[in-house]
Amino acid sequence: MSRPLKIVKDAVIIGAGASGLFAAAEAGLRGRRVVVLERSATMGNKIRVSGGGRCNFTNLNVTANNYISPNPSFCKSALAGFTPDDFIQLAERYGVRYYEKEHGQLFCKGSSGEIISMLRRRCEEAGVTIKYNTKVHDIAKRGDVFVIVSSNGIFHCNSLCLATGGISYPQLGATPFGYRIAAQFGLKVNPTRPALVPFVFNAEDSTNYDGLAGISIEAVVTCNKRDFRGGVLFTQRGLSGPPILQASSYWRTGDYISINLMPVTDAYEFLLSRRTQKADLHNILPFPKNFARRWCEAHSYVKPVNQYNDKELQEIAARLHNWKLCPAKTEGYKRAEAVTGGVDTGELSSKTMEVKKVRGLYFTGEVIDITGQLGGYNLHWAWASGYACGSCM
Numbered sequence: 478m479s480r481p482l483k484i485v486k487d488a489v490i491i492g493a494g495a496s497g498l499f500a501a502a503e504a505g506l507r508g509r510r511v512v513v514l515e516r517s518a519t520m521g522n523k524i525r526v527s528g529g530g531r532c533n534f535t536n537l538n539v540t541a542n543n544y545i546s547p548n549p550s551f552c553k554s555a556l557a558g559f560t561p562d563d564f565i566q567l568a569e570r571y572g573v574r575y576y577e578k579e580h581g582q583l584f585c586k587g588s589s590g591e592i593i594s595m596l597r598r599r600c601e602e603a604g605v606t607i608k609y610n611t612k613v614h615d616i617a618k619r620g621d622v623f624v625i626v627s628s629n630g631i632f633h634c635n636s637l638c639l640a641t642g643g644i645s646y647p648q649l650g651a652t653p654f655g656y657r658i659a660a661q662f663g664l665k666v667n668p669t670r671p672a673l674v675p676f677v678f679n680a681e682d683s684t685n686y687d688g689l690a691g692i693s694i695e696a697v698v699t700c701n702k703r704d705f706r707g708g709v710l711f712t713q714r715g716l717s718g719p720p721i722l723q724a725s726s727y728w729r730t731g732d733y734i735s736i737n738l739m740p741v742t743d744a745y746e747f748l749l750s751r752r753t754q755k756a757d758l759h760n761i762l763p764f765p766k767n768f769a770r771r772w773c774e775a776h777s778y779v780k781p782v783n784q785y786n787d788k789e790l791q792e793i794a795a796r797l798h799n800w801k802l803c804p805a806k807t808e809g810y811k812r813a814e815a816v817t818g819g820v821d822t823g824e825l826s827s828k829t830m831e832v833k834k835v836r837g838l839y840f841t842g843e844v845i846d847i848t849g850q851l852g853g854y855n856l857h858w859a860w861a862s863g864y865a866c867g868s869c870m
């Protein structure tokens with residue numbers, strides 16, 4: 478039987494995703510001998526599908542307020558150490574063409590592949606070795622040395638970074654491995670929930686709003702005192718679209734969400750100005766026809782407008798500004814762009830991402846309990862935390 482390969486490196490990084498590749502290049506450029514171990518056959522699998530294939534790689538307005546965490550201040554140091562401008566300069570140096578879509582969100586003009594190519598070239602320039610189809614099974618620490626057991630042999634190193642991501646989109650390689658290793662080293666790991674994920678209707682709303690998939694309505698969605706504006710999109714099973722995905726990160730089972738269907742119009746004045754009309758209510762509402770009819774039927778508003786009295790019009794207006802829904806659930810990890818929860822920030826140095834009580838052990842990216850809002854914030858956290866780690870590991 479052949480003996481397992483023994484390879485000694487200064488630093489081993491597990492995961493060739495956004496944060497792992499960024500940390501690897503940074504450490505390599507500092508002269509460290511780095512190997513990245515990746516279970517898939519390719520690098521940057523989530524980057525490839527991100528931003529609908531165009532990768533919303535950062536946001537001009539990144540602040541700690543754009544992150545959800547038990548300790549939102551934790552990310553301040555890393556965000557200050559690697560800013561959106563830093564990433565833009567890097568992208569320009571590697572010829573990535575980009576544009577601002579809206580609200581400071583920067584996307585590739587071509588495809589996400591340009592960001593992946595940039596990361597690959599940077600790793601090559603830094604002399605980083607990447608081993609694909611290499612799944613890490615176990616990790617132990619003997620003295621100052623980490624022993625990493627993988628499907629491709631055993632690796633030894635003094636600095637080890639877990640950049641294994643969260644458990645969203647497992648179909649792209651995500652695993653709970655980082656959480657398991659954190660727990661093995663006695664670190665606190667906070668329970669995870671899917672975030673940035675569509676909602677599934679409850680049984681009643683499913684019947685009421687069946688067949689509306691594809692319809693989008695400009696609205697403000699509120700969940701647990703957070704408001705998000707944008708297009709609410711009906712799906713086969715529920716609701717999606719930017720404000721719904723944002724709201725989902727703050728939602729817990731049983732919570733209601735509120736949708737303001739007329740965020741820029743006073744609904745009561747709108748109705749009063751049309752109160753003499755003989756048309757049915759659904760025909761005068763400024764929404765796609767199918768939705769207006771279904772919404773009115775669901776609320777039993779089936780009379781012509783001129784048959785409603787003042788009190789009834791006030792009630793309808795209030796509902797238009799505050800349409801309450803109680804989703805049955807979210808679409809879960811398979812459709813979630815992120816997760817909340819993960820390795821507790823209290824276990825890590827906010828400057829370096831090193832575990833306070835285990836010298837040489839680092840965590841970066843989504844595996845940490847920091848979740849960005851929609852808009853390029855999650856990838857920016859991957860770059861910033863990867864940079865913080867790679868600069869000192």
Ligand SMILES: Cc1cc2nc3c(=O)[nH]c(=O)nc-3n(C[C@H](O)[C@H](O)[C@H](O)COP(=O)(O)OP(=O)(O)OC[C@H]3O[C@@H](n4cnc5c(N)ncnc54)[C@H](O)[C@@H]3O)c2cc1C
Nearest residue numbers: 492494495496516527528533613642650842843853855856
């Ligand atoms: C559909 C989708 C669209 C998104 N769009 C955007 C966007 O436009 N903008 C934005 O900011 N964010 C976006 N995100 C979120 C963003 O992609 C992630 O936050 C980011 O990729 C996390 O980087 P990471 O390095 O922490 O983890 P990942 O990129 O998930 O990398 C982890 C890597 O570790 C590997 N791995 C796991 N376990 C092991 C093991 N045991 N052994 C070896 N390797 C292992 C995995 O195969 C994977 O390659 C999107 C996410 C999804 C799912």
